[in-house]
Amino acid sequence: MNNYLKHTPVKILSKTWESPDTVTFKVDWQVQHDPGQFVNISIPGKGESPISFCSWNPDYCEFNVRVVGNVTEAISELEPGGTMHVRGPYGRGYPxxxxxxxxxxxxxxxxxxxxxxxxxxxxxxxxxxxxxxxxxxxxxxxxxxxxxxxxxxxxxxxxxxxxxxxxxxxxxxxxxxxxxxxxxxxxxxxxxxxxxxxxxxxxxxxxxxxxxxxxxxxxxxxxxxxxxxxxxxxxxxxxxxxxxxxxxxxxxxxxxxxxxxxxx
Amino acid sequence: MSVSPCSAQSLLAHEGKPLNSVMASDRRGERLGKILRKDQLKPLFQALQRKGSLYAPVKTDMVRFQEITTPEDVDAIDFSGHAFFPPKKYLLPNEEELFAIREGELRETVAELDQQFIVNVRMCDLNAVGILDNLYLDPEYPDPYYRAKRDATTFIGLNCVHELDEYCFCGSMDLQREYDLLLHDLGEAYYVDVRSDKGMALVEGLPDAEDDFTPPLPRTSKVLDPKGLWPFYADKWWAGDNELCVGCQRCTTLCPTCFCFDVKDDLDLDDLSSGKRLRVIDSCHSPDFTRVAGGHDFRASRLQRYRHRVMHKLQYYKDEFKRSMCTGCGRCIRYCHSKIDFVKTINEEFVHE
Structure with a gap:
């Protein structure tokens, strides 16, 4: 049986600080999704955080993360070239x-x-x-x-x-x-x-x-x-x-x- | 006549087979009733011990489910009380490892499970299993950890011929016959109601019941009025019970169907790159339950949390699965510190002027 709680590793292509506490990650992941859906980003040892897609592009995905807690802080410390663990897409997006x-x-x-x-x-x-x-x-x-x-x-x-x-x-x-x-x-x-x-x-x-x-x-x-x-x-x-x-x-x-x- | 202990072969035949198919099919032409003499019960339980782990209610300071490890301990199994904790823990442990964390990576941990037999489970707690199944075995995201335990577990119920105490109200709930086997006391013997292949494999050597008989569902003097709760959502209907509630979470801890959980990463203190990702049973009565990062709490008041629990049990779940999430076991009333009785409140106070 497929383990729905298991994450997929995706490669981080770039990272842009939008504001002092908000960072956008672009990752090498081609996944079909609707605008408004979200993923769960996992940092082993810290936890998981639900983050919505902030892009719509067949070639890559972007996630915008605001640092408000332990997990988002750990996510914000990831660097381009490294790996992000995601599971999803989840939920109902905009039709x-x-x-x-x-x-x-x-x-x-x-x-x-x-x-x-x-x-x-x-x-x-x-x-x-x-x-x-x-x-x-x-x-x-x-x-x-x-x-x-x-x-x-x-x-x-x-x-x-x-x-x-x-x-x-x-x-x-x-x-x-x-x-x-x-x-x-x-x-x-x-x-x-x-x-x-x-x-x-x-x-x-x-x-x-x-x-x-x-x-x-x-x-x-x-x-x-x-x-x-x-x-x-x-x-x-x-x-x-x-x-x-x-x-x-x-x-x-x-x-x-x-x-x-x-x-x- | 002797009890036919289930053969290891017949148990193995069901391993890896989806439970639904075991539960629903393969009853062609089979008699569903067997007769078990009372002196055959102990050998049956001892046979189960040889096949796997046997869990049963035992009266110590209170009645609680525990493993029956030695053949002699079978004598201690309780037939008269209502277990303090429901047997939910055998499917949803309070704490369960989802992944191992090694060098900063998640590793799947697949536990090898032995067969487990849970006996003398009351109708309320048997029904709770079907309610958990709806959630954890939903077709889109079936839970592999739950599935493995569910497949390895056989439930043998004990029908309540008399109500156990004045807090039971299962007689007013929509009970289903969901179990592998149910023992119904006929005095000299038990009528064994067989509802699955898994169950049949354990009792196929027993004589068929001669009469066409279906064990009656339990009756209770306490009843819950099955009214819909949506018209009573406003705060004023809940204010009285909320005054008494101290938010101790006993009700959610003892409920056989409370399934909410939290996910936590627990690191080894001597090596912070290793540890476990755990699923931990959580309670909607906790103020942290709906708090999001940044601090906003969507159910900040105790009244909202109290109402959420009762609405979820009696209304929200029913809206989704066409069945009440409450099985009428009465634990949340029986063991409430403040003697809050939501059944009484709903019956007597939830009335439009």
Missing amino acids: MRCFKGNHLLFIGGGCGVAPLKGIIEYVQHHREDFEGADLYFGYRSRDDILFKHLLDAWKSEFFLHVTIDRDAGEFQYSCPTGFVTEAIKHAQIDPNGKIVFLCGPPVMMDKTIPLLLEKGFHEDQLWVSAERHMKCCTGKCGHCMINGKYACKDGPVFRYDEIKGVTE
């Missing part, structure tokens, strides 16, 4: 084929931007399938901005709006200092023909969704990615259960009407 012909709205906060980057790259590979995309990304400070080297390309191809919670100063992509929710509040957005992807800290999601509903969006136009404590990633260990649904198996991507009203 991109269902969104053909739509205009896509991305709302991300902090490291929640990483999985959205995967969808953006999917859109770039299937440009003719989508009307266009608006990107609204919020970060705590200028240092925290992720994927700085891609901002020019994104700005030339899509509508890009970056907000910075404090001390924005002069920054070519940003608007006045403030939360991404403020930017959404003041933006003129016609809900017609649009699909919204939200990924960020719980407080950002909680504040943004009512704003969107006020603007006339229907609940089934909103897609959220849920973050939970995950261990097995296969619907067994019970940690990620949200009112009977497993974030690892039934999610992490949910259409908003599927999980609205959950309190945990």
